[in-house]
Structure formats: structure tokens, C-alpha cells
Amino acid sequence: MSPEFFAGLILLIIGTWVTAFPRDREYLTRLINLEIPAFGLLLVALSFDETLALLTFIAVSTLTTFVLVLLIERRSQE
């Protein structure tokens, strides 16, 4: 297999672990850590040559980040 496949898998595992058990338990830390497995999944999709999956996943993960940022802002205002 290609090296990016394994790099993607390692990034997925690291990112998931770090998001589930962050060093300081804040929403912001978890939100930023959530981008690490996103990049890992992107590398795995890249190693299988799925262009459409790549483009869709990039767009949707940014949208998710935006929605979560709005949610955390609203929650901190209360």
C-alpha cells in the first residue's frame, strides 16, 4: 500500500484518541483536535483515488467546523 494510507490511518487513530481524551477538557480544544482525524480520513480517501469523496468531505468538514463554532459561541454567551 502507499505511504499516505498508513499516515492517514495513524493520523486517524491519534486524532480520535486526542479528541476523546484531550489534555484540558474544553470545547475549543476538542474542536481543534477534531480536525486531525479529518485530515487522516482525507489521506485515506486520497490513497483510494476518490476525487469526489475528497472534495465533498473537505467541504462538509469545514461546514461542520462552522456550525460547531456557532454552537460553542452561543453556549458561552448563556
Next chain:
Amino acid sequence: MGRRGRGMNTLLLLFCAIALIGGLYAGYARDPYAKLIAIGIIGGGIMPLIIVRGYVDVAAALALIIPLSTIFVLQLCKKGAE
């Protein structure tokens, strides 16, 4: 895709290592700004891997979208500092 040379494979491994180092540091750092910079390092490691495969269009879209999500998170970082 043709057969890659040995130097090319070494370069690919190097970029994979850059992405992994960025991922490790993004998970390890505590300062949100340091985390964002580490995520930029992951992006820097991933971009050549995408271009080597020939997906220049995906790379162009990614170059627009990664800073966008960084800007979103940066808004939240500023609010948290105040």
C-alpha cells in the same frame, strides 16, 4: 501513473512524516494558537501528497478551504481570550 523513482518515494515518506509530526504536536500542545499552527503544518504535509497524485483541482479547493476553517476557529480563540 508510472513507476516512481527512489528519490520520489523518499520525498513522499518525508511529507508523510511532516503530516504526522503536525498531528502529534496538534494533539500535544495546550495553547489554541499553537494547535492552529500545527494544523497548518498538517496541511503543508498533505498538500504535496495530493499534488503527486495529480489532483491539482482538489489541491486548489483545499488551499481555499483550510484557511477558511482556521479563520472560523480563530474567531472563537479571540472570544475565549477576552
